Amino acid sequence: MRHQVSLRIGPVGFRVGSAWRAPVAALAALYAGYPAPEDGIADFTVRLEPTRPWRRWTRPSIAIRGDFELPDAAPMALAHGLLAAEMGMNLQMALGQRFWLLLHAATVEKDGRALILTGESGAGKSTLAALLGERGWRLMGDEFALLDPASGRLHAFPRAISLKNGAIDVMAAEVDAARFGPLLEGTPKGAIRHLRPNAEAIRRMDEPARPALLLFPRFGQAAAARAVGQAETFMRLTQASTNYVALGRAGFDALTRLVATPAAAIDYPDTATALDLVEALWTGASEWRAAA
């Protein structure tokens, strides 16, 4: 490819190539401070190519290509090139990852223990994880949690946080503007702006953590929390995993082990309430562990 960048996010190396300079330059700026892949070898390759050769110049339109592809993925505008690169990286993980059990979840860590937030898109897990990551927790990732089937530990995958619409202003009030990527307006999900995790999240991205609490947040309801049983947790997590079926027995063993972690569903009307609920449940889970 004419332009390319290689970087490592947690244990996974990526090489992103592009027919245009802009998406690669934006990606390199957003991921400033990230290491190169181990031994220079990327696990996954993403290519951003013109949908037709001449469309590199005239009304450029990006097709996301790579080791793994969705045949019917819609092309994207060059103005959203950074988003295309991010989506391409997600796609390689979701379709190609065969080592880690992948959970569509945000993860933060404290004292070597991990809090896992998982739920439907729009449940607010990215925003909550981003805020927790600035308030005494280490951000491990806002998109995918990597569960090691052998050890049962979670590994960090601290990609840039994908903030949407109202969450952009919430985080702009919280962190240095230099950590933000460009504002991408008019995407299929509205306005999107990427936020680089803080220096601690990047520096400690090779430190795994033991799962300690699973939360299923839901935005837009009066504050409430209820314990979730193991069978329901198991079913929710099979739905939250992109590669549970592909992993076979290893995936089953990893998930049935993970559901021994205390779990709760939380409803919240605003982020301040959610953060209070999270801290209270975390304290409760710590006391429960101490008593057990």
Next chain:
Amino acid sequence: MAAPRYIAEPAETLAVARLDGLCALFHEPSGATHIVAPPAPEILDALREGAADAATLLERLAARFEVEDEAGADAIAARLAELEAAGLVRRA
């Protein structure tokens, strides 16, 4: 017509995990995961003593557990049909 007799898939092809009151089963040959409620796991265990129809199975279960009065052979036959549809038991 005689009642159908069933045998269970071999124990080594199934991974079993208790999840509170329910049970998750992973069937290696199909790669499918099933969540089942009692008495499905107990039926699978009891069937491993040998092929049985619903009435025989009920006797085996009654010898091991306190079987409630309404859990007759018809109920066991219905559970067996479900397990057959899931590919966890088959006709002997």
